[in-house]
Amino acid sequence: MVNLTIDNTQVTVAKDATIFDAAKSVGIKIPILCHDKKLHPFGGCRMCLVEVEQMKGRLIPACTTPVTEGMIVRTTTDEIVKARKLVLELLLLKHPLDCPVCDAAGDCDLQNLTYEYKVNCNQFSDEKFNHAIDYENPLIERDMNRCIHCGKCARICDEIVSYGAYTFINRGIEAKMGTPFDGPLSCEFCGSCISVCPVGALISRPFKFKARWWALNKVKSVCSYCGTGCQLTLGVKDNKVLTTVYDENQGFHNGQLCTRGRFAYQFVNSDNRLTTPLIKKNGKFVEAGWDEALKLVSEKLGAAKGSVGALTTAHLTNEELFLFEKLFRGTLGSDNIDHSAGYAHAALTEGAQKAFGTVTSPSEIADIQKTNLLLVIKTDAYETHPVLGFEINLGVKRQGVSLRIVSDKKGKISRLPGAKTSVHKPGTEIAFVNALANVIIAENLAVAGVAGLDQLKAALADYTPEKVAAVTGVAAEEIVALAKEYAAAEKALIMLPIGLGYPGHDAALAQAVANLAILTGRIGKEGSGLLIMGEKNNSQGAADLGIYPKNGGLKGAAIIDGAANGQVKALFIAGENPVVSYPNRKKVEAALEKAEFVVVSDLFLTETAQFADVVLPAVSFAEKNGTFTSVGRRVQQINKAVKPAGLAKSDFEILNDLNAALSGKRYGNVAEVFGEIAATVPAYQGLTLSGLGDEGAVLPVAPAAKLNAVAAPAVPAAAGKLALVTGSALYHSGTLSRFGEGPMYVCGDAYAELSEADAKALKIEEGDAITVKSDVGSVSLKAKVGKRLPAGVVFAPYHFADASINTVTDGAAVTLVTVGK
Amino acid sequence: MIMPLIKGLQITLSHLFKKPVTLQYPDERPQIAPGFRGLHALKVSHENAKCVACYLCPTVCPAKCITVEAGEDANHNKFAAKYEIDMLRCIFCGYCVEACPVDALKMTEEFELANYKRADFTFTKDRLLEKK
Numbered sequence: 003m004v005n006l007t008i009d010n011t012q013v014t015v016a017k018d019a020t021i022f023d024a025a026k027s028v029g030i031k032i033p034i035l036c037h038d039k040k041l042h043p044f045g046g047c048r049m050c051l052v053e054v055e056q057m058k059g060r061l062i063p064a065c066t067t068p069v070t071e072g073m074i075v076r077t078t079t080d081e082i083v084k085a086r087k088l089v090l091e092l093l094l095l096k097h098p099l100d101c102p103v104c105d106a107a108g109d110c111d112l113q114n115l116t117y118e119y120k121v122n123c124n125q126f127s128d129e130k131f132n133h134a135i136d137y138e139n140p141l142i143e144r145d146m147n148r149c150i151h152c153g154k155c156a157r158i159c160d161e162i163v164s165y166g167a168y169t170f171i172n173r174g175i176e177a178k179m180g181t182p183f184d185g186p187l188s189c190e191f192c193g194s195c196i197s198v199c200p201v202g203a204l205i206s207r208p209f210k211f212k213a214r215w216w217a218l219n220k221v222k223s224v225c226s227y228c229g230t231g232c233q234l235t236l237g238v239k240d241n242k243v244l245t246t247v248y249d250e251n252q253g254f255h256n257g258q259l260c261t262r263g264r265f266a267y268q269f270v271n272s273d274n275r276l277t278t279p280l281i282k283k284n285g286k287f288v289e290a291g292w293d294e295a296l297k298l299v300s301e302k303l304g305a306a307k308g309s310v311g312a313l314t315t316a317h318l319t320n321e322e323l324f325l326f327e328k329l330f331r332g333t334l335g336s337d338n339i340d341h342s343a344g345y346a347h348a349a350l351t352e353g354a355q356k357a358f359g360t361v362t363s364p365s366e367i368a369d370i371q372k373t374n375l376l377l378v379i380k381t382d383a384y385e386t387h388p389v390l391g392f393e394i395n396l397g398v399k400r401q402g403v404s405l406r407i408v409s410d411k412k413g414k415i416s417r418l419p420g421a422k423t424s425v426h427k428p429g430t431e432i433a434f435v436n437a438l439a440n441v442i443i444a445e446n447l448a449v450a451g452v453a454g455l456d457q458l459k460a461a462l463a464d465y466t467p468e469k470v471a472a473v474t475g476v477a478a479e480e481i482v483a484l485a486k487e488y489a490a491a492e493k494a495l496i497m498l499p500i501g502l503g504y505p506g507h508d509a510a511l512a513q514a515v516a517n518l519a520i521l522t523g524r525i526g527k528e529g530s531g532l533l534i535m536g537e538k539n540n541s542q543g544a545a546d547l548g549i550y551p552k553n554g555g556l557k558g559a560a561i562i563d564g565a566a567n568g569q570v571k572a573l574f575i576a577g578e579n580p581v582v583s584y585p586n587r588k589k590v591e592a593a594l595e596k597a598e599f600v601v602v603s604d605l606f607l608t609e610t611a612q613f614a615d616v617v618l619p620a621v622s623f624a625e626k627n628g629t630f631t632s633v634g635r636r637v638q639q640i641n642k643a644v645k646p647a648g649l650a651k652s653d654f655e656i657l658n659d660l661n662a663a664l665s666g667k668r669y670g671n672v673a674e675v676f677g678e679i680a681a682t683v684p685a686y687q688g689l690t691l692s693g694l695g696d697e698g699a700v701l702p703v704a705p706a707a708k709l710n711a712v713a714a715p716a717v718p719a720a721a722g723k724l725a726l727v728t729g730s731a732l733y734h735s736g737t738l739s740r741f742g743e744g745p746m747y748v749c750g751d752a753y754a755e756l757s758e759a760d761a762k763a764l765k766i767e768e769g770d771a772i773t774v775k776s777d778v779g780s781v782s783l784k785a786k787v788g789k790r791l792p793a794g795v796v797f798a799p800y801h802f803a804d805a806s807i808n809t810v811t812d813g814a815a816v817t818l819v820t821v822g823k
Numbered sequence: 824m825i826m827p828l829i830k831g832l833q834i835t836l837s838h839l840f841k842k843p844v845t846l847q848y849p850d851e852r853p854q855i856a857p858g859f860r861g862l863h864a865l866k867v868s869h870e871n872a873k874c875v876a877c878y879l880c881p882t883v884c885p886a887k888c889i890t891v892e893a894g895e896d897a898n899h900n901k902f903a904a905k906y907e908i909d910m911l912r913c914i915f916c917g918y919c920v921e922a923c924p925v926d927a928l929k930m931t932e933e934f935e936l937a938n939y940k941r942a943d944f945t946f947t948k949d950r951l952l953e954k955k
Contacts, residue, residue: 100876102924137899211893211901214878494887 005072007557019570021064021075032077033086033118035093035111035200036152037065040160040256041247047152048089049115049557052077052307060086083119090121094715095128097201104148105287106202108215112150113201127474135176140747141191141207141265146178149203155179155195164395164418165189179203190732191748192388193264196255197248208265209245213237220247222696224630225263226317226623227735229536229560230255230367230389231632233696235253236624236643243624243644245272251804252696254367260388261733265744269622270644272623272741276619277648279690286534287607287617295616296656299574302599303334304663311338311561313444314549315577317738318653319628319640321675323540323547325657326576331548337555340568341544342501342537343584344558345508345813350545357520357797358705360546362685364519365495365531366634368699371397372529375491379431379507379515381413381423381790383499386730387535387633390497391415391797404491406484408434410727410799412790418475424484425792426474428725429506429816433714434481435514437463437470441485442521448489449523454709458517461711473717482750489522493529501537502736503800504817505592510712520707535633538736539623543631546701547682559813565600566593575602576653577620579737581609582806585813586778603656605665609803619650626652627672629694631701637689638698655785715815723818724760724796728773728807731799740801752802754783757791764821774798776810776819796821853858855932860915862933863908863946864953872952875926876903880919880928888912889919890937910936928954 004017007567008025019590020043025032035047045066052064055074059182061082064075068664076082085432089753101107112471120504136144138473156168156179168187171180181187190326196204201438225232233253246264250257269275279295280287312330314323330339340346350361358364370376391414397403398418405421408431416423426434440462442448442451448455467478474481488494496515500507516532524530536542546551550555556564562580564570573594593614594600602611605620611617624643631637646652654672660669669675676691685701693699719725733745740746754774766772770785776795783798783805791797796819798807811817846853855861865872876893888911894904907914938944 102879103875107877135899211895214882216882217878732855 004040004069004071006071006075006369007068008075009077013353014588015069019069019071020569021052021054021062021067021069022070023728025064025075025077030077032064032067033115033603034065035150036154037156038158038198039250041154044153044157045461047150048681049086051082052086053079053082064492067708068712077414086801087119087121089121090116090599091124094121094124095126096131098130098147100598101121104202105210106215107203107335110202111200111261118695121335131178131264132672135145136187137780139187139207140195141261141685141744142187142188142193143205143206143207143210145203146410148201149179150201151179152200153720154198154200155204158194158198159189161399162392162395163190163192163194164399164414164772165332168195171447173256188763190388191261191265191744191757192259193261194258197259197264197713207244212244212481218244218247219643221641222252222720223623223643224632224638225259226539226630227262227266228387229538229541229737231630231634231636232259232389233638234263234284236267236644237719242447243267250650251688255318255389255392258389261391261436261693261748262739262742262745264733266739266742267624269605269738269741270624272606273322274741275647275650276607276617277650278619279649280617282615285377292651295618296659296663299601299616299618302572303574303660304664306333307336309569309571310334310336310574311556311564311572312336313558313561313578313580314339314544315575315625316536316541316544317343317736318540319626320540320547320631320637320679321628322653322657323659324546324675324679326653327548329657329661329666330574332554333661333664337551337553337563338564339549339555340551340812341549342541342560343577343580343813344550344560346500346502346506347539347541347545347550348509349498349512349551350536350542352509353516354534356509356708356710357513357516358525358707360703360705362542362635362701362703363532364525364703364705365533367533367636369495369529369531370394370497370531371401371403373397373403373493373495374529375406375488377488377494377496377518378405378407378415378500378555379405379409379496379511380627380673381411381415382411382504382729383497383535384413384415384539385762386499386503386735387730388732390535390633390817394418400657405472406487411795416790421633422484424480426476427717428727428795430474432511432514432712433465434474435478435511435713436465436476436714437481437512438468438485438488438697439521440465440516441482442489442518443487446520447486452521452523458709458711467715473714478565488518493527494519494522494524495530496532499535501535504815505585505813510715513710514711516707517709517711520709523703525707533634535745537559539632540630542633542635543629546631546685547679553752562590562593565597568598570597572599573597573601575600575614576612577604578778579604579608579610581613582737582803582808585801585808585811587806587808588779603653608737608787618656619648620656621646621650625650626654628654629676635685635701635703636698636703637694639691639694717816718814719816720820722820724794724821726776726796726798726810726817726819727815728798728800728811731801734801737801739804740803752783752805753786753798754821755786755788755791755797757793757795758787758789759793760796760821761785761787764823766821766823770823773822774810774819775822776817778812778817779809781805782808824845837852859932859934860917860930862931862936863912863919863951864896864929865906865933865948865951866929869955872903872906872923872948874899874903874906875927876906877924879922879924883918883922885916885918886912903948906951908946908951910944910946911941
């Protein structure tokens with residue numbers, strides 16, 4: 003620690019702190035334009051100049067000067083104020099004074115400082131810039147005339163997002179922030195650059211001219227897309243969510259968001275929202291009142307009792323899921339309850355359950371940056387959880403984490419410094435991981451005294467590197483080297499994304515990777531272990547609250563089958579869209595068509611809701627209170643920001659009403675149910691809603707590690723056929739992001755990605771319409787040709803309703819397809 | 824006792840011979856003082872309203888009677904797609920004129936704002952545009 007004096011205040015800070023950090027720690031504000039707490043110091047704007055007693059004679063930039071013992075710093079003297087005024091005058095020389103039409107006004111660092119330092123005239127005069135403004139991009143509008151050259155956009159894109167879309171081009175007065183070859187912006191559209199821009203040079207186009215910053219009501223919430231659990235601040239005006247507001251102090255991610263978090267909020271106020279209950283009469287939906295609709299639903303559910311099937315989405319809050327379980331398992335006595343098609347949560351509910359005796363993964367998000375070696379299963383970890391991807395970027399680039407990836411294709415994280423990707427044949431993950439375990443045991447790298455080691459050794463005897471090399475297509479030496487590296491690392495963390503797009507990431511794979519962590523004694527240690535990344539914002543909560551069959555009930559896909567064969571008499575679907583996201587669309591559609599009684603509660607009249615007998619309008623995360631449990635077991639609160647659309651009710655109210663109508667208990671409010679969760683679910687013990695605060699709470703976990711040998715499934719192969727693997731597109735999450743406008747601007751159509759070799763062989767070019775055909779069906783998609791795929795592999799995201807990929811898949815990890823024009 | 828009464832009647836009497844101050848409105852029209860704050864008008868320049876929809880007037884308005892909605896025109900410039908003043912709420916303080924950074928708003932000498940229907944007191948952009 004270092005002691006210094008700033009403006010007569012004694013400050014003690016760590017020795018790697020800068021004067022700026024030290025001043026901030028005691029609440030002394032030093033004005034700055036080119037700094038964000040997530041970025042490396044830059045020293046570009048010269049606003050943070052301070053006077054240091056020991057370095058008299060010149061002014062020192064506070065943001066790049068490290069503190070030294072006994073330093074005496076003054077942050078505001080006449081000389082400093084004069085210097086800062088000069089800096090502002092020079093900036094305003096080129097900066098257009100178009101504050102009345104600039105969306106940044108009110109939240110503009112330059113405007114605020116100009117006001118604070120009373121810069122009302124300029125001793126210099128010059129022409130303004132005359133750069134062309136990029137109006138073409140649907141999400142990010144770039145007006146480089148307003149740019150003050152702080153470089154924050156380029157640095158955040160490079161340091162955290164690791165994309166590098168911007169750089170300074172030209173020199174001197176000609177310098178400007180440009181894109182490669184000064185062309186249009188083509189990036190991940192995460193909007194991080196907009197969030198850090200101190201002026202209005204980069205603005206959000208969907209929010210352009212919608213409202214002034216000061217008129218927005220800022221409501222803290224949690225993103226409702228993926229399982230990362232990013233905190234959001236919603237900008238609300240006139241009962242509408244108009245934008246997301248950047249707050250660098252929010253969450254583990256410091257306000258950093260991805261495309262869908264930042265630009266896909268529009269579904270909340272979409273004109274297509276359901277506003278009234280609908281009842282199907284003579285094949286047509288007729289608007290109905292809540293009383294009529296709920297009466298009909300409760301009658302049918304009451305009649306079906308134990309043969310009710312219930313599917314929910316993991317987008318619901320913990321409290322809603324609790325009521326869901328109470329209603330269907332408790333009041334109605336049916337065990338046919340599930341979510342995420344039954345397979346997308348199995349890694350937690352079956353895999354982690356068997357390996358650790360708990361349905362959660364033993365590690366948390368903070369471990370990513372504390373580890374020495376990250377083993378990521380599938381590069382898609384970045385696509386499903388982009389902000390965890392940023393954590394990987396930061397870990398690799400700042401903390402020197404070695405990144406090893408086991409994947410069926412390369413991806414963005416494969417390009418990180420020092421990253422090694424072992425590209426295996428699709429569907430051979432378990433064989434690969436088993437081989438790693440085999441090597442660890444064979445080389446005596448396993449920690450001594452692990453229970454069940456001998457059984458595992460015997461069970462994995464067949465998974466020698468040589469044999470597995472033949473199956474996976476990865477050289478035996480590479481497998482051995484990876485196993486040794488993993489075992490040798492002091493701390494090692496495995497990341498396993500799960501979701502509807504990855505049927506292969508099931509309980510068996512979770513157990514296989516858990517074996518690696520257990521063998522090497524990584525469980526329960528900081529920066530080590532296994533992080534299973536649930537797909538949806540509350541996947542972890544759904545697992546915790548037991549939203550899966552526990553006593554031999556039907557699983558997700560089986561519930562759909564049950565609806566077709568009469569085993570399930572009434573089907574309740576809360577927010578799930580099986581027609582698009584569950585395997586085999588034709589089968590799901592036929593089942594819903596045949597089903598006796600289907601109720602859907604959702605925000606929109608989805609493809610699934612079309613088949614319903616009763617449709618109940620539900621509300622989005624912005625219209626209700628509650629809690630979500632994210633990856634790494636963090637429970638966080640969401641706050642109601644806007645009133646429900648039309649007559650829509652939250653699933654909390656719907657389920658509560660139904661439960662009461664079926665003579666179950668009626669709960670008072672969200673806090674009461676949270677109290678009930680805290681009392682009945684062991685992990686949530688002792689939590690209170692008010693005690694969660696802004697930061698939320700990380701649930702405790704006590705894993706009882708146990709080795710379980712799993713056998714690798716046989717991978718189908720056929721000559722002349724390509725292996726189709728599904729997954730997530732970077733801009734989308736589940737089927738909900740289709741209703742958020744942002745992602746649809748940049749990724750609006752279903753596509754299939756082919757390797758260059760296959761595309762060449764099939765004479766397919768980027769953008770061609772192609773037909774993908776399997777035993778199940780065929781679908782016409784847009785072709786994309788990518789360098790990242792190995793020959794023989796086709797990738798397709800699953801989010802889209804038109805030409806949905808589940809038309810050709812049937813729940814297998816790999817689907818053999820033929821591709822043609 | 825009698826003296827104050829006589830004094831009072833004296834004033835009354837003197838007024839009988841003075842020119843009356845009452846204006847025979849509407850036959851006679853008042854002389855409007857400079858700086859009078861009457862009905863608002865949106866100034867026009869190059870055949871378009873000067874207003875750039877900066878929202879400063881609704882922000883500063885103490886009566887919350889101004890509603891602005893910004894739009895983006897063909898040249899990507901900001902303009903007021905909607906500009907409405909609820910005259911029933913307006914207190915004619917003139918802060919809106921003072922706040923306007925582009926001198927797009929003024930207050931005219933028009934004070935005859937009586938009307939028959941509540942809706943007629945909502946002055947839309949068309950009605951507010953300066954008449955030349």
